[in-house]
Amino acid sequence: MDIDDELTLKKIQIFLAFMRCGNLSRTAAEMQMSNVSIHKAIHSLENALRCPLFKHEGRSLIPLKSAYILEEYSQKLMQDLVTSINKTREAAGFAAKVLHLGSLYSLTVNTIPNVISRLKLRRGELDIQLLLSSNLDLVKKLKSTELDAIIVALNETTEDVDFETLPIFEDNIYLAVNKNLPLAQMQKIDLSTLKHETFLTLSKGFATRSDSDVMFEKAGINPEVFLQVSDIFTLISMVNAGVGLALLPGRISTIYESSVKLIPLQAPYQIKQKIGLVFLRSKERDPNLLALVAECRMFAKQYLNT
Incomplete structure (x- = not known):
């Protein structure tokens, strides 16, 4: 069966919101849309499905059995979609439950313990795996996506158009x-x-x-x-x-x-030596990296004030 082009996820979201809220006004407030837009979306959804979902009683829309069936399966659909998006992002290293961080041995004296302890306070559910190695080796592993981020010396090895860098201290x-x-x-x-x-x-x-x-x-x-x-x-x-x-x-x-x-x-x-955070520019919006960037900035300010 071909799926009608008018059948969109946005309309399913509006439908589910209406079923949850019970009327146009509350649905419009929740979705931050007008009453008219909510009504048009529901009517368009009925056209796409080629069957009625509601009966009209005055200005009210009363769900039919078909609406309850659609609600049940649409909720499962949205849950599966959210799960698939999260799994896909995790596979690509975005908002994963594990952060693979690389660093120099010398930075474990003060810098890394400070940054990691503060990051754990910010994102307690995050599992941080730390790899210690040379600047050159860590850069190679970052480039091949074996690591999510590295805290290393900023030099010729970190000069790459694919990298974002955040200086921390000298x-x-x-x-x-x-x-x-x-x-x-x-x-x-x-x-x-x-x-x-x-x-x-x-x-x-x-x-x-x-x-x-x-x-x-x-x-x-x-x-x-x-x-x-x-x-x-x-x-x-x-x-x-x-x-x-x-x-x-x-x-x-x-x-x-x-x-x-x-x-x-x-x-x-x-x-x-210029020490800084390095990560792939393609991952700059990843929530885990955004949290790491924030903590590295905080450490940099703290370092300047000591």
Whole structure:
């Protein structure tokens, strides 16, 4: 059976509202339409169905048996439609019950716990799955939709026409040294004087590794790299053990603060990391992402005021 073009979901919604409200005036108020428009929609629905739904008693419309049958099945239809829309949006990652969030290891010291705890207060039903990795790896996973959003360093890896970015804060890069070393007495350090020191670094793909390479190049040195590691906590623990020096962001200053000192670098070797939220532009209206954006903005304001 072909469905008449005049049979629309809007008319079904108006019909259901009329059956619920019982008269034209209350239905018009609920649907924010005029009485005349409600009456025309119901009459048009009868034409599309090719059967009467109501009998006229004065100005009143009295439902026939056909109206009650249509009401019963239309309610099921609307419920199934809402379910199908929600399932479709969930499959596409919109308003899903799970938010797949990616971040850098170093941001778990303060930023990520703050943002996630506030997001859970805002959307308590949301299950947040956190993946920690390098800047480059997280960007790739966001691009392939394995992640819904990432909080990372904003650099050349995040420059993509498909991405929306929200800057959150900036962080300085410091020289991390064991406090027992003579270098720990310095208030500022000239990176170019450390040509013969042993350095520890993160693996390629991490934002801090990229920034370190830029800083070494500016200083005109090819550092002797004793060890490369895949997370910043291992790196700073190695500095704590006196294995070598490292260039690290200030946000990890509370780790081993009694035994590791972060020394500011002299110009022109100073560099700032821009940390921000990144997500696909195609998902910018997703309620979960809108909530995450709001909490990242709140954290950014809080960060500026500290």
